[in-house]
Amino acid sequence: MSDAIIKTTGLSKEYGRGDTRVRALRGVDLEVPRGSFTCIVGPSGHGKSTLMHLIGGLDRPSGGSVSIDGQEMFTLKGKQLAELRAKKIGFVFQFFNLLQSLTAAENIEAALMLAGVPEVQQKQRARELLATVGLSDKVDAKPGQLSGGQQQRVAIARALANDPPVLLMDEPTGNLDSSAEAEVMTVLDELKRQGKTIILVTHSSEIAARASYLVKVRDGRIEEVVTSRQVLKKIA
Amino acid sequence: MTPNKLVYKNLTRRRGRFIFTLLGIVIGMASFVAFMAMGGSLKAEIERESAALGANLVVTPKGSCAYEQVSILTGEQLPTTITAAEVATIRAIEGMQAIPYLAERSAINNRPVSVMGVLPIETKEFKGWQIAKGVYFPTDDAEGAVLGAVLAEQFELEPGDQVRVRGTMLPVLGVLEETSGKDDLTIFLSLPQAQQLYQQNDLVSYVAVRVDKLDEVDLYAMKIKAQVSLGVVSDKQMLNSVLGIVGTVNVTLQLIAAVAILAAAFGIVNTMLTATYERKREIGILQAMGAARSTIFRLFLLESAIYGLLGGFGGAVLGLAGSFFVAPYISQNAATSFVKGSQTSVDPMLLLGAVFFSTLIAMLSGLYPAWKAAKLSPVEAISYE
Numbered sequence: 234m235s236d237a238i239i240k241t242t243g244l245s246k247e248y249g250r251g252d253t254r255v256r257a258l259r260g261v262d263l264e265v266p267r268g269s270f271t272c273i274v275g276p277s278g279h280g281k282s283t284l285m286h287l288i289g290g291l292d293r294p295s296g297g298s299v300s301i302d303g304q305e306m307f308t309l310k311g312k313q314l315a316e317l318r319a320k321k322i323g324f325v326f327q328f329f330n331l332l333q334s335l336t337a338a339e340n341i342e343a344a345l346m347l348a349g350v351p352e353v354q355q356k357q358r359a360r361e362l363l364a365t366v367g368l369s370d371k372v373d374a375k376p377g378q379l380s381g382g383q384q385q386r387v388a389i390a391r392a393l394a395n396d397p398p399v400l401l402m403d404e405p406t407g408n409l410d411s412s413a414e415a416e417v418m419t420v421l422d423e424l425k426r427q428g429k430t431i432i433l434v435t436h437s438s439e440i441a442a443r444a445s446y447l448v449k450v451r452d453g454r455i456e457e458v459v460t461s462r463q464v465l466k467k468i469a
Numbered sequence: 470m471t472p473n474k475l476v477y478k479n480l481t482r483r484r485g486r487f488i489f490t491l492l493g494i495v496i497g498m499a500s501f502v503a504f505m506a507m508g509g510s511l512k513a514e515i516e517r518e519s520a521a522l523g524a525n526l527v528v529t530p531k532g533s534c535a536y537e538q539v540s541i542l543t544g545e546q547l548p549t550t551i552t553a554a555e556v557a558t559i560r561a562i563e564g565m566q567a568i569p570y571l572a573e574r575s576a577i578n579n580r581p582v583s584v585m586g587v588l589p590i591e592t593k594e595f596k597g598w599q600i601a602k603g604v605y606f607p608t609d610d611a612e613g614a615v616l617g618a619v620l621a622e623q624f625e626l627e628p629g630d631q632v633r634v635r636g637t638m639l640p641v642l643g644v645l646e647e648t649s650g651k652d653d654l655t656i657f658l659s660l661p662q663a664q665q666l667y668q669q670n671d672l673v674s675y676v677a678v679r680v681d682k683l684d685e686v687d688l689y690a691m692k693i694k695a696q697v698s699l700g701v702v703s704d705k706q707m708l709n710s711v712l713g714i715v716g717t718v719n720v721t722l723q724l725i726a727a728v729a730i731l732a733a734a735f736g737i738v739n740t741m742l743t744a745t746y747e748r749k750r751e752i753g754i755l756q757a758m759g760a761a762r763s764t765i766f767r768l769f770l771l772e773s774a775i776y777g778l779l780g781g782f783g784g785a786v787l788g789l790a791g792s793f794f795v796a797p798y799i800s801q802n803a804a805t806s807f808v809k810g811s812q813t814s815v816d817p818m819l820l821l822g823a824v825f826f827s828t829l830i831a832m833l834s835g836l837y838p839a840w841k842a843a844k845l846s847p848v849e850a851i852s853y854e
């Protein structure tokens with residue numbers, strides 16, 4: 234894996250002190266190739282979300298490092314780290330991704346605003362992005378007027394707003410039924426085709442089956458990395 | 470999307486809370502502005518009355534204090550202890566003009582009015598009065614009354630009518646031109662008649678003195694004191710001590726308003742803190758979208774500043790309207806009685822100052838909630854449900 238867009242070395246994270254100390258990650262070395270679709274799987278409470286938060290620069294590690302595109306992340310100050318999040322990374326979480334007071338289009342415009350895109354260019358871009366996730370008719374809908382699957386597709390469109398090379402999704406379909414999950418998968422296939430680097434935590438075998446790499450996490454460590462040829466076999 | 474639009478959307482998402490918080494600051498600022506406006510017009514009115522007195526020195530009974538000085542300017546009843554002999558002594562001093570007044574009260578249709586006994590001819594010249602209707606006192610001891618313009622209009626009195634003063638019907642001789650001071654609300658009698666009606670034989674309330682050479686005011690004050698055992702104040706001293714009293718009243722009122730504003734400020738703190746908790750998860754989302762802590766801080770601070778901006782403007786408008794409509798009702802005591810008949814002036818600086826001040830207060834109130842919001846860790850915020 235020569236062209237790794239994301240690279241973690243000895244990444245560890247502890248929460249709390251003394252008796253309440255939890256070692257959520259215990260030294261994770263991971264390289265994610267550019268343009269790959271990587272799924273992270275593993276039992277509940279074993280550190281998947283923690284790993285995602287560190288890769289996305291939402292939290293700082295107790296030890297080790299993360300680099301994106303060759304840029305060391307945690308040497309950056311808060312403001313620069315925020316800027317890096319705005320430009321290089323798109324996040325989608327399990328639920329309540331959207332700002333409730335804003336419409337679908339406005340949610341995307343807010344992301345563009347934070348990346349410094351002038352207001353005049355925001356509207357057009359928001360419409361284009363909603364079209365790519367098949368929601369051209371929901372431009373002015375508030376989150377409360379959208380189904381779960383539609384909300385997640387808006388969240389994906391928003392994550393794509395600044396055309397980031399990396400998308401981090403933590404159980405994006407964890408809250409959805411199978412038909413809504415299928416809607417989201419269609420969008421994921423399109424993103425894969427476009428060559429986005431996607432790192433996705435999931436409990437769904439349907440989604441895991443589409444992965445080019447399957448990273449199995451257990452007890453805060455990487456237990457096994459499975460490449461695409463073996464993925465289907467493993468799942469079955 | 471711009472930060473301002475985002476703030477606007479957030480502000481209006483809880484309409485009820487927005488309106489009640491805003492009302493708090495509007496009411497606080499309105500009372501503040503109303504008291505400021507009334508205080509301001511009171512001050513202007515006192516300065517006008519002081520000028521209308523047309524005197525450089527005022528001779529008052531021995532031992533009179535600031536309250537009597539207020540009364541001279543407001544036309545309240547005064548103790549009358551200055552004798553005719555003392556008046557004559559003062560009037561005999563060369564290089565100055567001295568005019569005695571007897572200040573009394575009467576009532577028309579149960580409404581209190583000022584009655585002044587004056588030396589008709591000298592006072593008219595001293596004050597520069599003009600006659601609007603009818604005639605002026607033909608002689609210095611003429612029978613009858615001359616009325617201030619507003620009083621005549623209020624009680625629909627015309628020359629030839631009768632007016633009852635202390636139980637005695639007197640003919641209305643004439644009506645003065647408006648002076649836009651308290652003279653407009655006064656019944657003038659000749660001094661002998663007033664003294665007789667009020668049984669103040671040979672006594673007057675105060676003597677107004679105008680010196681020929683302004684730079685010798687102090688010298689004349691000493692000359693008067695040397696000859697009669699009475700109080701002498703300069704118009705400037707009197708103005709200062711009266712303004713001092715009014716200032717104290719104003720400060721008290723403004724303190725009350727300040728408490729109201731403080732309460733409103735805590736309303737903003739409360740609302741913004743609630744918003745911080747409610748939007749905890751959204752703050753995390755914004756951070757994941759690339760908002761720096763400083764951006765979150767600014768968004769929240771701007772949100773609370775809007776309360777101050779709108780509240781200051783609404784409060785200023787309501788306060789000015791309030792001072793205009795409420796002022797007549799609080800003009801029942803000496804210190805505030807000037808307000809009647811005076812126009813509340815709309816001072817653009819007061820408006821601007823109110824908006825600026827309340828925005829500042831609101832931003833100070835927003836500091837803590839904004840800081841709370843900004844220091845949320847993204848992971849904590851995102852994990853919150």
Ligand SMILES: Nc1ncnc2c1ncn2[C@@H]1O[C@H](COP(=O)(O)OP(=O)(O)OP(=O)(O)O)[C@@H](O)[C@H]1O
Nearest residue numbers: 248249255256257276277278279280281282283284
């Ligand atoms: N903020 C926190 N404070 C303390 N402990 C935490 C915190 N966040 C996570 N943990 C602990 O760290 C461990 C890993 O949590 P993490 O959320 O990464 O698990 P996960 O693999 O994402 O689980 P799930 O599949 O249920 O989402 C858990 O034991 C969890 O209790």
Ligand SMILES: [Mg+2]
Nearest residue numbers: 281282283403
């Ligand atoms: Mg998780």
